[in-house]
Amino acid sequence: MNFRQRLAQFMYGRNGYDAFNQFLLIASIACIMLGMLFARVPVLAMLFNLAEWAALIYCLFRTFSRDLYKRQKENAWYYAKRQAVGRWFRSLKDRWQQRKDYKFFRCPSCHALLRVPRGKGKLVLTCRKCGNRFERKT
Ligand SMILES: [Zn+2]
Structure with missing residues (x-):
């Protein structure tokens, strides 16, 4: 062997x-x-x-x-x-x-990432994952 x-x-x-x-x-x-x-x-x-x-x-x-x-x-x-x-x-x-066209936020309750178009002023965002609503400046 x-x-x-x-x-x-x-x-x-x-x-x-x-x-x-x-x-x-x-x-x-x-x-x-x-x-x-x-x-x-x-x-x-x-x-x-x-x-x-x-x-x-x-x-x-x-x-x-x-x-x-x-x-x-x-x-x-x-x-x-x-x-x-x-x-x-x-x-x-x-x-x-995508930083020039979109802003990214974390949902305060489930920490999912949300993508929002820039320059739309203050928006009420609804999390797609948990349905939580929160306001952010875009
Ligand atoms: Zn959420």
Whole structure:
């Protein structure tokens, strides 16, 4: 049996390298760089060093773990968080591009985002999500 076959046999039934592990590895490398950047601040350098090792050890643990159910749940959780962050950035970009034509408000009761055309004076806005009414200058 060659090395590749032995490795394949060893990894059989284990989680392996998934998207969350990729993130952990990148986070670990980012912590190494931040640790070097803040080398003159011992407390920060130590914290980044700790975070670097924690991410690395967790990544290795996840790679060799046989509890596939739990690891897949973690990976799904990570994907959901990553999508939420992506949505947030896209919404920020949309708001920036539309800033000249629209004003954006948060509903005071449910915090939903409302888009209103600019320059219409004082308006009573009705939240589409919860029906709450409130007045804003546009
Ligand atoms: Zn609302």
